[in-house]
Amino acid sequence: MTTAVKNETEQKVIDGVRKQLYIGGEWRDGSEGATLAVEDPATGESLCDVADATVDDAFAALAAADETQAEWQETPPRDRGEILRRAWELITERKDDLSLLMTLEMGKTIKESEAEITYGSEFFRWFAEEAVRIEGRYSVAPNGAGRLLVMKQAVGPCVLITPWNFPLAMGTRKIGPAIAAGCTMVMKPASQTPLSMLALAQILEEAGLPGGVLNVITSSSSGSVMEPLIKDSRTRKLSFTGSTEVGRKLIEQAAEQILKVSMELGGNAPFLVFDDADVDAAVEGAVIAKMRNIGEACTAANRFHVADGVASEFAEKLAERMGSMKVGRGTEEGVEVGPLIDDDQRSKVSELVGDAVGRGAHALVGGHPRDGAGYFYDPTVLADVPDGANLLKEEIFGPVAPVASFDSEEDAVAAANNTEYGLVAYVYTRDLKRALRVCEALETGMIGLNQGMVSNPAAPFGGVKQSGFGREGGREGIEEYLETKYVAVNL
Numbered sequence: 167m168t169t170a171v172k173n174e175t176e177q178k179v180i181d182g183v184r185k186q187l188y189i190g191g192e193w194r195d196g197s198e199g200a201t202l203a204v205e206d207p208a209t210g211e212s213l214c215d216v217a218d219a220t221v222d223d224a225f226a227a228l229a230a231a232d233e234t235q236a237e238w239q240e241t242p243p244r245d246r247g248e249i250l251r252r253a254w255e256l257i258t259e260r261k262d263d264l265s266l267l268m269t270l271e272m273g274k275t276i277k278e279s280e281a282e283i284t285y286g287s288e289f290f291r292w293f294a295e296e297a298v299r300i301e302g303r304y305s306v307a308p309n310g311a312g313r314l315l316v317m318k319q320a321v322g323p324c325v326l327i328t329p330w331n332f333p334l335a336m337g338t339r340k341i342g343p344a345i346a347a348g349c350t351m352v353m354k355p356a357s358q359t360p361l362s363m364l365a366l367a368q369i370l371e372e373a374g375l376p377g378g379v380l381n382v383i384t385s386s387s388s389g390s391v392m393e394p395l396i397k398d399s400r401t402r403k404l405s406f407t408g409s410t411e412v413g414r415k416l417i418e419q420a421a422e423q424i425l426k427v428s429m430e431l432g433g434n435a436p437f438l439v440f441d442d443a444d445v446d447a448a449v450e451g452a453v454i455a456k457m458r459n460i461g462e463a464c465t466a467a468n469r470f471h472v473a474d475g476v477a478s479e480f481a482e483k484l485a486e487r488m489g490s491m492k493v494g495r496g497t498e499e500g501v502e503v504g505p506l507i508d509d510d511q512r513s514k515v516s517e518l519v520g521d522a523v524g525r526g527a528h529a530l531v532g533g534h535p536r537d538g539a540g541y542f543y544d545p546t547v548l549a550d551v552p553d554g555a556n557l558l559k560e561e562i563f564g565p566v567a568p569v570a571s572f573d574s575e576e577d578a579v580a581a582a583n584n585t586e587y588g589l590v591a592y593v594y595t596r597d598l599k600r601a602l603r604v605c606e607a608l609e610t611g612m613i614g615l616n617q618g619m620v621s622n623p624a625a626p627f628g629g630v631k632q633s634g635f636g637r638e639g640g641r642e643g644i645e646e647y648l649e650t651k652y653v654a655v656n657l
Contacts, residue, residue: 172497179266180361185216187223187384188367190230191377197222202357202386207273207505208495208540216360219383224352224391225398227381231323231350232400234378239320239348241376246345247297250290252373257287257366264334264365269496271359272333273504273541274459276496286335288623289639293342296644300347313655318648320348321426322402325395327388327416328363329408330356330507331462331563336407337363339623339638341370341380347647349403353382354392358507360384389415397422403647406430407464409561410587410632428636428646430628432561433464433589436582438604439480440575441473443594447616449483452567454618455592457488457545460504461565462511464633465590465612465620469551469558470569471581477571478549484567485530485547493542505541506564512541515564522548522555522568532565559585575600583609589629590620611637 185201186193194217201215219227257264265279274282302317324344328336333355344351355363367382385391395401396419403426406416410432420427437455439448455467472480496504506512512535519533532546543564551558551568558568572578582591590612595601605613611629614620621627626637636646 176266176270176497179263180214180270182263183267183361183365184368185214185364187217187219187227188364188371188380188382189223189227190234190381191371196220197226202384204271204361205358205508206270207507210539210541213270213361216364216384219385219391221391221394224383224385224395227352227383228323228325228395228398228400230378230381231352234376235320235323235350238350238376238379241348243297243300243346243348246348247294249370249374250294250297250342250345253370253375254287254290254294256369256373257283257290260369264362266497267365268333268359268362269504271361272330273507274496275501275504278459278504279496282332282335285621285623286332286338289335289338289342292623292639293346293644296343296641297346300644300648312657315653315655317651317653319651321647321649322349323400324349324351324403324405324647325392325401326351326353327392327404327406327408328353328355330358331459333359333362334366337366339627339643340405340407341366343638343644343647345375345379347644349647350379351381352395353380354388355382355384357384357386357388393419396420396425399423401425404428405636405646410634413634426646426649428638429634430464430636430638431589431632431634432587433466433629433633434468434559434561434585434587435465435590435592435610436585437467437470437592438578438582438594439470439472439476440578440593440595440597440600441475442596442600443476444596445476445480445483448480448594449487451592451594451614451616451618452480452484453487455614456567457491457503457565458619460506462507462563464561466563467567467592467618468562470567471572471578472569473578474571474573477569481530481547481549481569484569488545488547488565488567489531491545493536493544495540503545503565506543507541509541511563512543515543515562515566518557518560518562519546519548519566522551522557525552525555527551527555527568561587575604579604579607583607586632587629588631589633590614592618
């Protein structure tokens with residue numbers, strides 16, 4: 167297979183990452199010596215090979231986490247926080263190299279990679295501060311006869327599984343609270359994008375994280391390697407970010423040990439534009455909500471429900487804006503839209519667009535994959551999308567914006583809630599009363615009100631319905647890694 171690396175700078179960044187498994191504070195090859203190729207989605211060519219873990223390697227990682235747990239949870243909270251703080255500083259110093267690495271393996275533009283590095287690193291700074299704020303309580307029993315002592319303790323060894331679309335940030339928002347709470351962990355990054363996580367493990371090692379606290383295994387067979395760990399009695403917590411389909415299977419597996427579980431699953435985010443909205447502001451918000459990460463985000467606006475009176479204006483302006491975006495390899499100057507992650511993902515986008523057009527929708531711009539190397543798909547706006555179109559029900563995960571109209575506020579809310587998912591929604595209106603009514607009525611865990619971005623390390627990230635349960639970030643994020651213990655005190 168030919169190499170995708172284009173120059174010395176790219177090669178240096180690739181060479182700077184360890185390609186082995188990180189277990190018990192040591193870098194080692196997989197037990198069978200197998201490797202998996204990491205591909206540049208902009209070219210379809212190989213960047214490098216990394217170790218391909220077996221079940222035996224996974225058990226070794228869990229054993230290291232289990233053996234380290236008792237000592238790590240007794241480490242002073244301030245010391246745990248200082249490690250996170252140092253790691254945040256190192257990530258910040260190395261943002262340029264980490265951004266290039268991320269663009270090479272995932273495809274997003276350098277600018278977007280830089281934004282993810284900044285966003286992802288903030289989870290370490292946030293949870294560095296939360297490590298010393300793990301609180302219990304001491305209170306008088308209601309009958310006055312005794313005292314109630316409530317304490318919070320680390321849940322124990324965690325299994326963490328992250329997706330390819332945000333290869334650093336999806337890791338830091340799990341690793342950060344786990345370290346702060348005193349938990350050890352086994353991390354399994356996506357096989358398409360392992361390099362960012364391996365680089366992060368090197369940074370944490372340099373920041374002073376003791377061996378065995380974080381163990382990283384890369385594998386081409388996530389299911390067969392991770393299921394035995396999930397069903398192992400040493401594991402006490404499972405955190406997964408990915409599709410609802412996979413999440414269901416993992417929840418079933420976690421039931422055997424009654425694990426504490428956090429699931430950040432799929433989305434089908436509605437973007438509501440009412441007739442009193444600032445249409446130009448709504449279009450700019452729509453571009454952010456739709457095109458962040460090439461549309462490959464669970465928070466990406468998946469369907470646009472626009473009031474009849476402004477639907478045509480909104481669709482035309484959105485099409486003009488998205489049609490002007492430069493498509494290309496994320497390392498190239500001026501590029502705003504990179505490739506999709508692989509051919510399977512591009513084929514799914516093509517299928518959803520084809521279904522909508524076949525049912526009567528028409529493309530104002532785009533509507534086709536690009537010929538040539540890489541997995542590129544043109545930014546697309548579809549107008550007059552009928553209710554039965556599959557892309558109004560399924561997560562698109564690509565640069566496609568379907569626009570449908572509505573008659574009333576009630577119809578808009580009903581359309582928005584007509585999904586099994588409930589991760590995020592976006593609302594554009596200048597009417598304060600309407601804004602509050604709609605926000606209360608929407609069945610989602612997060613809402614962007616007159617803005618196209620909701621992600622913030624200081625806020626609780628997560629959904630309802632089949633978008634999962636549990637929260638990451640904010641004050642709530644560390645609670646996912648803590649157990650509550652109550653002591654009845656007899657005075």
